[in-house]
Amino acid sequence: MSILVLGGAGYVGSHTVDHLCDNDYDVVVADNLETGHKEAINNKAKFYQGDIRDKVFLNRVFQEENITDVIHFAAFSIVPESMKDPLKYFDNNVAGMISLLEVMRDFDVKRIIFSSTAATYGEPKQIPIKESDPTEPTNPYGESKLAMEKIMKWSDIAYGIKFVALRYFNVAGAKEDGSIGEDHGPETHLIPIILQVAAGQRDEITIFGDDYDTKDGTNVRDYVHVMDLASAHRLAMEYLIDGNNSKIFNLGSQNGFSNKEILEAAGKVTGMDIKSNIGDRRPGDPSTLIADSINARKILGWQPQNENIEKIIQDAWNFKSKHINGFSS
Numbered sequence: 001m002s003i004l005v006l007g008g009a010g011y012v013g014s015h016t017v018d019h020l021c022d023n024d025y026d027v028v029v030a031d032n033l034e035t036g037h038k039e040a041i042n043n044k045a046k047f048y049q050g051d052i053r054d055k056v057f058l059n060r061v062f063q064e065e066n067i068t069d070v071i072h073f074a075a076f077s078i079v080p081e082s083m084k085d086p087l088k089y090f091d092n093n094v095a096g097m098i099s100l101l102e103v104m105r106d107f108d109v110k111r112i113i114f115s116s117t118a119a120t121y122g123e124p125k126q127i128p129i130k131e132s133d134p135t136e137p138t139n140p141y142g143e144s145k146l147a148m149e150k151i152m153k154w155s156d157i158a159y160g161i162k163f164v165a166l167r168y169f170n171v172a173g174a175k176e177d178g179s180i181g182e183d184h185g186p187e188t189h190l191i192p193i194i195l196q197v198a199a200g201q202r203d204e205i206t207i208f209g210d211d212y213d214t215k216d217g218t219n220v221r222d223y224v225h226v227m228d229l230a231s232a233h234r235l236a237m238e239y240l241i242d243g244n245n246s247k248i249f250n251l252g253s254q255n256g257f258s259n260k261e262i263l264e265a266a267g268k269v270t271g272m273d274i275k276s277n278i279g280d281r282r283p284g285d286p287s288t289l290i291a292d293s294i295n296a297r298k299i300l301g302w303q304p305q306n307e308n309i310e311k312i313i314q315d316a317w318n319f320k321s322k323h324i325n326g327f328s329s
C-alpha cells in the first residue's frame with residue numbers, strides 16, 4: 001500500500017513527502033523535474049521521472065506500485081505567467097488532472113488529495129474568506145485549479161473517486177533544519193525575494209504598491225508554514241481513509257501581514273538592512289487575502305505548529321543560508 005505523490009519534487013510536494021516518510025507511510029513520487037528538484041525528495045521515497053499527461057508513464061507507475069492514495073501537486077503555479085500563456089496552464093493543469101483521474105478510475109484508486117489555491121476565489125467578497133464564498137478567479141492559474149476541483153467533483157459522482165481540495169493561502173518557510181525549502185527559477189514570491197536581498201544577491205526589493213486600503217497601504221497576506229501544509233495533506237488523506245466524503249478546505253493562519261510588515265520581520269530575523277523601494281501595483285493582486293480555516297481545524301483536526309511569522313521567515317532563512325543558490329548549490 002503506497003501513496004503516490006505527483007509533483008513530489010516541488011516546494012510543497014517535497015515537504016509533504018518528507019512528512020509522510022517521517023510518519024512511516026510508503027511513498028512513491030512521480031515528477032517530471034521541470035520545476036522540481038530531485039535532491040528535494042526524501043530518500044525513503046521511490047522516484048519515477050515522468051509527466052502526468054503521459055498516460056503510458058502513469059499506467060506504468062500504477063501497474064508497478066500498489067497505489068491506494070494519490071496526492072496531486074503536479075501543476076504550474078505562477079500567476080503572471082498564466083496571464084501570458086493561459087493555454088500552457090490549461091494543458092498541464094487541467095489535461096494533467098483528466099489523465100490522472102482516468103488512470104485512477106482504471107486502476108480503481110478511490111482517494112485523491114489536491115493542492116488547490118486561494119486564487120480560486122479571485123477578489124474576496126469578505127475577509128476572512130470562507131470555503132462557501134463565491135469563486136471568481138482573476139487569472140488563468142486560479143481558473144485552472146477551480147476547473148480541476150470541478151472535474152474531481154464530477155468524477156466523485158460518476159466513479160466514486162473521493163477528493164479533498166486544499167486551498168492554500170501564502171505558503172512560506174522551510175523544513176526547520178534547512179535541508180529542503182523553496183527554490184523557484186525565476187523566483188516571484190515575496191519572502192524568498194526579500195531573502196535574496198538579505199543574502200546580497202539583489203540590491204533591493206520593489207514593493208508593488210503602497211496605496212491599497214490596508215493598514216499601511218501595502219497588500220496583506222495570510223502566511224502558512226510549509227510543514228503545517230504538509231501535515232494538513234496527511235490529515236486530509238487520513239480523513240478520506242476513514243470513509244469521509246469529499247470536501248474543500250482553506251488552509252491559512254487566519255492572520256494578515258502587510259508586505260511592509262514582512263519586510264520589517266525579515267530585517268529582524270536576518271539582522272540585515274534590506275533595501276526596498278515602492279513600485280506600481282502588480283496587475284491582479286487582491287488587496288487583502290486572509291483565510292477562515294476553522295473547518296480544517298475542526299474537521300481535520302489540523303493544528304498548525306508554526307504560526308509565528310518570524311519563525312516562518314527564520315526557517316526560510318535557514319534553507320537560504322544552506323543553499324545560497326538553491327538546490328544547484
Ligand code: UFG
Pocket residue numbers: 077079117118119141142169170171188189190191193205206207208209219220221259282285286289
Ligand atoms: N510582492 C512584492 N514584490 C515582489 C514580490 C511580491 O511587493 O517582488 C508582493 C505582492 O504584490 C503581494 C505579496 O508580495 O502583495 C505576496 O506576493 P507573492 O507573489 O509572494 O504571493 P501572492 O499573494 O501573489 O500569491 C499567492 C500564492 C498563489 C496564489 C495567490 C492568490 O502564492 O499561488 O496568492 O492571489 F495564486
